[in-house]
Amino acid sequence: MADPKGFLTTDREVAKTRPVTERVKDWNEVYVPGSLLPIISKQAGRCMDCGIPFCHNGCPLGNLIPEWNDYAYRGDWREASERLHATNNFPEFTGRLCPAPCESACVLGINQPPVTIKNVEVTIIDKAWDAGDVTPQPPERLSGKTVAVIGSGPAGLAAAQQLTRAGHTVAVYERADRIGGLLRYGIPEFKMEKRHINRRIEQMRAEGTKFRTETEIGRDIDAAKLRKRYDAVVIAAGATTSRDLPVPGRELNGIHFAMEYLPLANKVQEGDLTTSPISAAGKHVVVIGGGDTGADCVGTAHRQGAASVTQLEIMPKPGEERTAGQPWPTFPMLYKVTSAHEEGGERLYSVSTTHFEGDEDGNVQWLHLIEVEFKDGKLEQKPGTERKIPAQLVTLAMGFTGTDQKNGLVEQFGLELDERGNIARDADFATNVPGVFVAGDAGRGQSLIVWAIAEGRSAARGVDRYLAGTSELPAPIRPTDRALTV
Numbered sequence: 001m002a003d004p005k006g007f008l009t010t011d012r013e014v015a016k017t018r019p020v021t022e023r024v025k026d027w028n029e030v031y032v033p034g035s036l037l038p039i040i041s042k043q044a045g046r047c048m049d050c051g052i053p054f055c056h057n058g059c060p061l062g063n064l065i066p067e068w069n070d071y072a073y074r075g076d077w078r079e080a081s082e083r084l085h086a087t088n089n090f091p092e093f094t095g096r097l098c099p100a101p102c103e104s105a106c107v108l109g110i111n112q113p114p115v116t117i118k119n120v121e122v123t124i125i126d127k128a129w130d131a132g133d134v135t136p137q138p139p140e141r142l143s144g145k146t147v148a149v150i151g152s153g154p155a156g157l158a159a160a161q162q163l164t165r166a167g168h169t170v171a172v173y174e175r176a177d178r179i180g181g182l183l184r185y186g187i188p189e190f191k192m193e194k195r196h197i198n199r200r201i202e203q204m205r206a207e208g209t210k211f212r213t214e215t216e217i218g219r220d221i222d223a224a225k226l227r228k229r230y231d232a233v234v235i236a237a238g239a240t241t242s243r244d245l246p247v248p249g250r251e252l253n254g255i256h257f258a259m260e261y262l263p264l265a266n267k268v269q270e271g272d273l274t275t276s277p278i279s280a281a282g283k284h285v286v287v288i289g290g291g292d293t294g295a296d297c298v299g300t301a302h303r304q305g306a307a308s309v310t311q312l313e314i315m316p317k318p319g320e321e322r323t324a325g326q327p328w329p330t331f332p333m334l335y336k337v338t339s340a341h342e343e344g345g346e347r348l349y350s351v352s353t354t355h356f357e358g359d360e361d362g363n364v365q366w367l368h369l370i371e372v373e374f375k376d377g378k379l380e381q382k383p384g385t386e387r388k389i390p391a392q393l394v395t396l397a398m399g400f401t402g403t404d405q406k407n408g409l410v411e412q413f414g415l416e417l418d419e420r421g422n423i424a425r426d427a428d429f430a431t432n433v434p435g436v437f438v439a440g441d442a443g444r445g446q447s448l449i450v451w452a453i454a455e456g457r458s459a460a461r462g463v464d465r466y467l468a469g470t471s472e473l474p475a476p477i478r479p480t481d482r483a484l485t486v
C-alpha cells in the first residue's frame, strides 16, 4: 500500500488548467505543463490498495491501478510504466481523454473525492516517454501469418500492436491521409496534441506494423481481394455515420455535421490549411448535441473567434450528485463542465430544434427551438415556448448511427449486423465471415477510447487463436460487456 494515511492527510488535487484568456488564443493542450509533477506522488499515495479494487472493474482495460499508484508514490516510474503498459497499449490517450470510469468506481469515492487515477496515469506515461523507457518491442520470431486491419483509430491500433508483437505481419489500412481515426481528426488539439499519436506510430512502425493511408477498403481495394491477400482481417472502421436532423431548413448553407467541422480545424493545426473553410470567426454559433463531440465544437468555435456559442441539449440538465438510480460504483450521468465550457458560451437544456431560417442567399441565420418535457416517459413539446436564436453556423453533434456502409465494406464482406446496426460478432470478436473479426465502435457502436483499446486487445486474441490455434494475448473484455461503466 502506498501511504497508509494518504487518504486521510491529503486532499484530492488535479492537473491545473491554463487561464482561459491565454488558452483560447492557442490550440495547445489546456493544462499547465508540469503542474502535476510536484503533487502526483502524494496523490497516488491516497490510494488505499483496496482488498477488492473496484477501480479495476470500472476500467474496461482492467488497469492495475493500485499497483501503479504504489510505484508512483515511491517514485519508481519505470516499474509504474511497466505495470501500466501491461494492460493498456496507449495510456497517453486514455490519460488525457478518458472520462475515467475507474474514478467513478474508486472505493474512496464512497465518502471522499476519489483518487486522481487519470492524472497519475498520464504522469507515468509522460515520464516514461521523457526517460526513453517507451521503446519498440518487435516480436522475437514471425508466425508467417498476415493480418489486415481496416481503420486506424484506437481499436485498430491496439489490435495491430498486439498482433504484430505476437509475430504476425500486420498492415493497417486507413482511408484518411493520416493515421489515428477520431483521435486524429475528431478530437481537437487542445484536448490532445497530435504529437502523442505520431510517436506511437513511430514505435509501431519500428515493431514492424505497416501503415497504408488513403486506401479505403470497399472502394480502393475490394473485400474479396483483401481476404485473398491476408490470412485474417480485423474491421475497426468505427461508427462514423453521423445522426442527421431532418427538419425544415436543414439544406441551408452553414449547417454541418460536427465531423465535417472538426476535421478541418484539425487540418489547420496539421499545417494542411491556413484557415478552415468552415470557420466560426465572427459568427453566432449553435452546437446541437450536449455530449463530448458538442463540447469539442464549442472549444473549437471559441478558438476560431465566434461572436457567440450556444449548445443545445434535448435532455434535461443532469444533476451534480449521484441519484439513487446511479449509485457508486456505476458511471453516473452528471452535469459536466469541460474545459470548453469553462471558456464561455451558453448551454440550453430541454430544447428541441423545430426548423432553421435563412437569408435570401440560402445561408442559415436563425434556429427556431421549442422547450420539451418528459410526460409519461415521452418527450413532449411545451406549447407557447417557441423562440428563435441567431445561428450563422450550426454544427450537428447528435451522435453516430453506425459504421459507414456507403463504401460497400459491409456488403462486400457479406457481414451480418446486429439489432442496433453494428457489425455482429461472437465471443471471440469473429464476424459471420470466416477469418474476419470486428473491434471498436464498428462492433460496439459509438463509445469511448478506453473501450476501443480494450476491444482491439480482445479481438487480437481472437485473431491470434484463429491463426495459431492458441493465444497468450490477454482479452480484457467480451463483446457484450457493458457493466458498471459507460
Ligand SMILES: Cc1cc2nc3c(=O)[nH]c(=O)nc-3n(C[C@H](O)[C@H](O)[C@H](O)COP(=O)(O)OP(=O)(O)OC[C@H]3O[C@@H](n4cnc5c(N)ncnc54)[C@H](O)[C@@H]3O)c2cc1C
Binding pocket: 097, 098, 099, 150, 151, 152, 153, 154, 155, 156, 173, 174, 175, 176, 180, 181, 182, 183, 186, 187, 191, 215, 216, 217, 218, 236, 237, 238, 239, 240, 262, 292, 293, 296, 404, 407, 409, 439, 440, 441, 442, 446, 447, 448, 449, 450, 452
Ligand atoms: C469529436 C469526438 C470527440 C470524442 N472525444 C472523446 C473523448 O474525449 N474521450 C473518449 O473516450 N472518447 C471520445 N470520443 C469517442 C472515441 O473517439 C471513439 O469511441 C473511438 O475513437 C472509437 O475508436 P475506433 O478505433 O473504433 O474508431 P475510429 O476512431 O472512428 O476510427 C475508425 C477509422 O476507420 C477508418 N475507416 C472507416 N472505414 C474505412 C474503410 N472502409 N477503409 C479504411 N479505413 C476506414 C476511418 O477513417 C477512421 O480513421 C469522441 C468522438 C468524437 C467524434
Ligand code: SF4
Binding pocket: 046, 047, 048, 049, 050, 053, 054, 055, 056, 065, 066, 069, 105, 106, 107, 108, 115, 117
Ligand atoms: S478503488 Fe481507489 S482506493 Fe481502491 S485500489 Fe482502486 S484507486 Fe486505490
